[in-house]
Amino acid sequence: MNTFETIYEVVKQIPCGKVATYGQVASLAGNARLARVVGYALHANPDPEHIPCYRVVNRFGEVSEAFAFGGGNRQVELLRAEGVEFGEDGRVKMEKYQWSRRVL
């Protein structure tokens, strides 16, 4: 399976109401250093309908600037709609909402 495919699979496995970091997705995809590829893979986002890239945030729990795939902080609104809370810094409360990649 190609790295991109694996990354997409991992991202698709993220449950609603939770978020995952590039590092975790990359780690699950194979190597933690694939984080960069994860970001690029999401940038390509061939199937946004099945690839909730808005659930993927950086290790700080906040979203990147280029993340405005829909324009503005659209992804933040979507995450809020799922029940994800944000701090004053615009960061997600990873302690509570970071995907724990438990047994699927």
Added chain:
DNA sequence: GACCTGACCAATT
């Protein structure tokens, strides 16, 4: 066809 960049993170020195 080759080189460089690009939504990043982790390990090493």
Added chain:
DNA sequence: TAATTGGCCAGGT
């Protein structure tokens, strides 16, 4: 302990 470099894949020029 802190700062820096390295690494991976694919698309664009």
